[in-house]
Amino acid sequence: MRPLLSVENLAVRIRTDRGAAEILDDVTLAVPRGGTLGVVGESGCGKSTLLRAILGILPRNAQVPRGAILFEDRDILSDRGASARGRIGFIPQDPYLSLNPVFTAGAQILEGMRRHAPGSRRDHRAKLVDLFRAVQLPDPEAALAKYPHQFSGGQRQRLLIAAALACDPALVVADEPTTALDVTTQREILGLLRRLTAERGLSLLFVTHDFGVLAAVCDRVAVLYAGRVAETGPTRAVLDDPRHPYTRLLLGCHPDRATDLLGIPGTVPAATAQPPGCRFHPRCPIARAGCAAGVPEMQPAGPGHAVACPFQSDILLEPALG
Numbered sequence: 001m002r003p004l005l006s007v008e009n010l011a012v013r014i015r016t017d018r019g020a021a022e023i024l025d026d027v028t029l030a031v032p033r034g035g036t037l038g039v040v041g042e043s044g045c046g047k048s049t050l051l052r053a054i055l056g057i058l059p060r061n062a063q064v065p066r067g068a069i070l071f072e073d074r075d076i077l078s079d080r081g082a083s084a085r086g087r088i089g090f091i092p093q094d095p096y097l098s099l100n101p102v103f104t105a106g107a108q109i110l111e112g113m114r115r116h117a118p119g120s121r122r123d124h125r126a127k128l129v130d131l132f133r134a135v136q137l138p139d140p141e142a143a144l145a146k147y148p149h150q151f152s153g154g155q156r157q158r159l160l161i162a163a164a165l166a167c168d169p170a171l172v173v174a175d176e177p178t179t180a181l182d183v184t185t186q187r188e189i190l191g192l193l194r195r196l197t198a199e200r201g202l203s204l205l206f207v208t209h210d211f212g213v214l215a216a217v218c219d220r221v222a223v224l225y226a227g228r229v230a231e232t233g234p235t236r237a238v239l240d241d242p243r244h245p246y247t248r249l250l251l252g253c254h255p256d257r258a259t260d261l262l263g264i265p266g267t268v269p270a271a272t273a274q275p276p277g278c279r280f281h282p283r284c285p286i287a288r289a290g291c292a293a294g295v296p297e298m299q300p301a302g303p304g305h306a307v308a309c310p311f312q313s314d315i316l317l318e319p320a321l322g
């Protein structure tokens with residue numbers, strides 16, 4: 001079966017005062033129907049740019065010189081396919097900033113439904129009350145008339161999940177939806193998201209910098225580094241047996257995993273000054289002369305698991321992890 005969403009060889013370039021910045025290069029990934037894909041990487045690796053390209057909200061100075069984004073078999077980067085985006089729901093990062101403080105929760109979500117979902121105002125209202133119940137907001141009827149400040153942070157994130165589901169999406173795209181929340185609320189919201197998407201047969205594309213969050217929600221993962229996919233595969237395989245030096249070091253930084261917090265030497269390169277060849281080579285503990293020469297191709301590393309590094313050997317990587 002063809003994936004619900006496939007990003008194919010996508011490049012995104014942004015014109016800046018310091019020249020053209022290649023934010024994404026040759027990004028290929030897929031979200032299966034009913035499946036969940038997590039995109040993980042450090043700040044600045046291009047996660048938000050990827051989401052903006054999918055949602056059709058790239059900045060005006062951005063260009064897409066190469067690649068395609070197919071959603072329900074339509075190229076949503078083309079004018080003709082763009083309307084298919086109506087079936088993509090979005091859960092933003094910050095529940096504090098993402099709701100308009102001067103409108104009630106009901107008014108602002110119903111307005112979106114009026115524009116995008118079929119049915120009368122009465123139908124929309126009934127559907128929204130059901131959704132508020134599904135996201136476990138207390139007193140769903142009364143919640144319609146409340147203002148955002150009358151909800152806690154976790155409840156606001158529940159409102160945003162309800163808003164993302166209100167127009168019957170086939171795909172939900174979530175941008176670090178729990179970073180602003182405390183750990184207990186984070187766990188509840190992730191559990192809710194996982195359950196609701198599974199019950200409704202929805203696909204989920206989840207962006208995060210946190211492998212712990214990723215493991216709780218996603219079946220598959222794509223690790224992004226400096227605008228390119230470094231590694232992709234089933235979440236368990238990538239977490240248990242990471243093959244790219246970047247993934248291994250990134251996992252070593254996670255507090256739940258690290259015996260010793262190693263960190264990754266150096267920083268993500270500026271988008272206007274990407275290194276030649278493998279973009280990770282200046283920070284890579286096993287880099288060789290050839291790594292600066294050519295862009296590494298994706299190579300198989302196990303069932304459904306691929307890595308953009310020709311030196312994916314455990315023995316070679318062991319010294320890097322101490």
Ligand SMILES: Nc1ncnc2c1ncn2[C@@H]1O[C@H](COP(=O)(O)OP(=O)(O)OP(=O)(O)O)[C@@H](O)[C@H]1O
Nearest residue numbers: 014016023042043044045046047048049059270271
């Ligand atoms: N409008 C823009 N103009 C110039 N550079 C940009 C623009 N948007 C993003 N960038 C650059 O593109 C790179 C990727 O940014 P992006 O926001 O996609 O990363 P990210 O992985 O989402 O980071 P974070 O987790 O911090 O949000 C960064 O180097 C950023 O500075």
